[in-house]
Amino acid sequence: MKVIKRVLLSLLILIVLALIAGVFFVQYLKKAAVPDYNKSFVLYGLQSEVEILRDAHGIPHIYAKSDSDLYRAVGFAMAQDRLWQMDLLRRVTQGRLSEILGKDQAETDLLMRALRIQEKSAKILKNSDPEIVSALQSFADGVNQYMAQFPLPPEFKVLGYQPEWWEPVHSINLIGYMSWDLSMGWGTEYFLHQLRAEVPDSMIAEMIPDLAQHKTSVFEAFGNNRIDAASTLLSATQKLKDLGIEVFNGSNNWAVAGKKSKTGMPLLANDMHLGLFAPGIWYQMHQVVDGKLDVSGVVVPGQPFVIAGHNDRIAWGMTNVMLDDLDFYQEKLNEDSTKYWFDGAWKDLIIQPETIKTKEGDSIQTELKFTHRGPIVNRMKKEKEMPLSIRWLGNEMSNEIRTVYLVNRAKNWDDFRAAMSTFISVSQNVVYADVDGNIGLQCTAGIPVREGSGIEIYPGDSSKYDWKGLVPFDELPFEYNPERGYVSSANNKTVPEGFPHYISHWFATPSRIDRIREMLEEKEKLGVEDFKAMQGDVKSKTAERMTPVFLTSLQKETTWPAAEKAALDKLLLWNFELTRESQAATVFEVLYRKVLENLVKDELSSELFEKIKGERMLLENLLMNVLADRNSAWIDNKNTAEKETLDDCIQQSFVETVQELSGELGANVDEWQWGKLHTFTMNHPLGVVNALNKVLKLNRGPYPVPGSFHTVCPYTYSYRNLYKANNGASERHIFDAGNWDRSETIIPTGTSGIPASGFYLDQTEMYLxxxxxxxxxxxxxxxxxxxFKMTLNPDESL
Structure with a gap:
């Protein structure tokens, strides 16, 4: 008995010791990588002392005496805060996620390798000016010195691997990543091809945006030729979404001149709508080289230059052009799939062996095949009927890293445009303001010169549909000091009719830009507080346009049950603002979705119906086109004997709306506040593992949020993941060219990517x-x- 007691006591002691050790290990795991912002270090290669001053949010303001010292310190500071995120993004661009996350990522890796991002980056690096190469080398050295000397963030320990040394080419890779992430044709255009198996071309054509109904253009003085899509019309990236590293697209920007500004000098606003996840896509930073450079804004973790921000002379901010920058080609291959038929002769495919190493220790042997246009993508698209290749703008020669380096140093409009001339593969409308009182807006897009509508799958057997180059920069639309006193863009149609080149069909509907311009016109002069209100605005022009349509149909029925009558009353009294408290916003959002879905559900297989939920742009434009033609074949439910009208569709959708909301939120319509349904959780890529999430506190939320994808303040959600916001303003900036110190900003996350840091998500509550x-x-x-103050010192022993 005594022996058993001694054994049990020994076991108990071991268990207690193990628990104590476990607690200490968890605490070490959580906190070991949290940097001390007040501690000074030696940084080899510095010529002079560098100061890093951080504010209450841990944002670094770096003061150096030379470019090389600055960028070495930038790399060091960024590695302190975002090292694992940098490595994750690098692995995305290289197609090496499987090595750390497992074989489930193999298809994503293969797709990213097919894009040949690093191959292009190497060419850019080879041809870059010496000062840019030097900056990238210094940055890489600063990152590597940090990795060599300090504890790694917990994600490395959890996943059990060591980061490799950072190289200059990896920084350029991140431009390729952004280019792919903002590409418009990959999903939508292939889905239209799949749709042809179930729906006639005449009906598919109704899903193609009729740009004549998109009344508002970014550049009203330019133009766009209409193309008849009906006559020419013929997922590996989901893994990136699941990881929170596909950032999507969207954005607002505007600037007012001094005559519309309360300060008498230009004000500029920018909020880029990207994926909302932790760590966030942007890193706030201020960089100073005595007498040479003074620039502040946001950078992408892994590259050293400010992407959007201001220096001592100019400010700039970006929105996505929504350019159709990718085309599919149907290829004809020989029997053993080693050649393709082109212009009357067989051409050799480029066949590239690939080995994908996995976390499980396996090596997946496969190959990629390329035509002169780009990769064969059947495997990524699960296409079995015909060989498909793509041509993608990201593989065209461009030099965005040159652009951001030069725009950081630009002094005026001419400098700005000269810098922007090589910003080609990440197509943006870039807003501008300067201390001399000027404002402007420049389209920087690599618009392909091509035949056809841009949305069909082209025959690949000849050069007829090959791109014939890109539209020269000097022919791209821009505005400079317009008489109206402001410029603005919000992913809407770029130009009205008359512009000689096809840009895209895939523009956002005009709701956000119309509301922005309405607010810009409401007051004679605007100030910083007005700009804040604009960026937080949740009044919807879509709701303002569609609610009367819905009400007209719903009021034709006079015998609604009590719950439906109460929901209808909410809509009747609504001011079209999607606040957290609004019940009418809840009814509208669900009803709008139900109408879109009921228009198409009876025509599609369950598989394509699920897919079209991820193509909201097509659904929204279908409804716009149906409203213009109430005889559309989409309206009638082919599963019933009767011929339904649009009124029938809306009324049935309303019944389903009330049923859904009663099930979700209860029978009392007064309890149907939008914020109860519409929520936002800040997710970390590893937060899907509950144990890790609890131990490391990776995720935060859910939080009730206002707005929707059609409001200026956009908490966007997918119809495939209802009401869970996953996209929105990834930063908000308001720059005052009259006094840069009056500028204000916020990001949805924080400076640090280390979950135990006090700066991990410290800006989230303010942002919300x-x-x-x-x-x-x-x-x-x-x-x-x-x-906080840190000094980085040169090695005095040298």
Missing amino acids: QNQYHADPFSRAEVEKATK
Whole structure:
């Protein structure tokens, strides 16, 4: 008995010790990588001392005496905060996720390798100016010195691997990543091809945006030729969405001139709508080289230059052009699939062996095949009927890294445009303001010169449909100091009719731009507070347009049950604002979705119906086109004997709306507040593992949020994951060219990507309340805001 007691006591002691050790290990795992922002270090290769001043949000303001010292310090500081995110993004661009996340990522890896991002990056690096190469080398050295000396973030320990040394080419890779992520044709155009198996071309044509109904253009003085889509019309990336590293597209920007500004000088606003996840896609930073450079804004973790922000002379911000930058080609291959038929002769396919190593220790042997246009993508698209290749703008020669380096140093409009001339594969409308009182907006897009509509699957057996080059930069639309006193864009149609080149069909509907311009016109002069209200605005022009249509149909029925009558009353009294508290917003959002789905559900197989839920742009444009033609074949439910009208569709959708909301939120319509249904959770890629999430506190939320995909403040959700916001403003900036110190900003996450850091998601609550923090720029204001000071010193022993 005593022996058993001694054994049990020993076991108990071992268990207690193990638990204590486990607690200490967890604490070490969580906190070991949290940097001390007040501690100074030696950084080899520095010529002079570098100061890093951080404010109450941990945002670094870096002061150096040379470019090489600056960028070495930038790399060091960024690695302190975002090292694992940098490595994750690098692995995406290289197609090497399987090595750390497992074989489930193999198809994603193969797709990313097919895009040949690093191959293009190497060419750009080879042809870059020496000062840019030097900057990238210094940045890489700063990252590597940090990796060599300090504990790694917990994600490396959890996944059991060591990061490799950072190289200059990896920074350029991130431009390719952004280019692919903002590409428009990959999903939608192939889905239209799949749709042809179930729906006639005449009906598919009704899903193609009729740009004549998109009344508002970014550049009203230019134009766009209409193309008859009906006569020419013929998923590996989901893994990136699941990881929270596909950032999607969208954005608002605008600027007002001094005559419309309360300060008498230009004000500029930008909020880029990207994926909402932790760590966030942007890293806030201020970079100063004495007498040479003074620039502040946001950078992509892994590259050193400010992507959007301001220097001492100019400010700039971006929105996606929504360019149709990818085309599919049906190829004819020989029997053993080693050649393709082109212009009357067999051409050799480029066949590239690939080995994908996995976390499980396996090696997947496969190959990629390329025509002169680009990769064969059947495997990625699960296409079995015909060989498909793609041509993608991201593989065309461009030099975005040159652009951002030069725009960081631009002094005026001419410098700005000269810098933007090589910003080709990430097509943007870039807003501009400067201290001399000028404002502008420049389209920077690699618009292909091509035959056809741009949306059909082209025959690949000849050069007829090959791209004939890109539209020269000098022919791209721009505005400079327009008489109206403002410029603006929101992913809407770029130009009205008359522009000689096809840009896209895939523009956002005009709701956001119309609301932005309505607010810009409401007041004679606007200030920073007005801009904040605009960026937080949740009044919907889509709701303003569609609610009367719905009400007209619904009021034709006079015997609604009590719940339906109460929901109808909410719509009748609504001001079209999607606040968290609004019940009418809830009814509208569900009803709008139900109408879109009921228009198409009876025509499609269950598989394509699920897929079209991810193609909301097609559904929204279908409804716009159906409203213009109430005889559309989409309206009638082919599963019934009767011929339904649009009124019938809306009424049935309303019944289903009330049923769904009663099930979700209860029978009392007053309890149907939008924020109860519409929520946002800040997710970390590893937060899907519950144990890790609890131990490391990776995810935060859910939070009730206002707005929707059609409001200026966009908490966007997918119809495949209802009401769970996953996209929105990835940053909000308001720049005051009259005094840069009056500028304000916010991001939805925080400076640090380390979950145990106090700066991991410290800006989230402010962001959700549409609050901002100061964005100090002058040395005096930066020093007033400084909470932490680090000095990086050269090695005195050399």
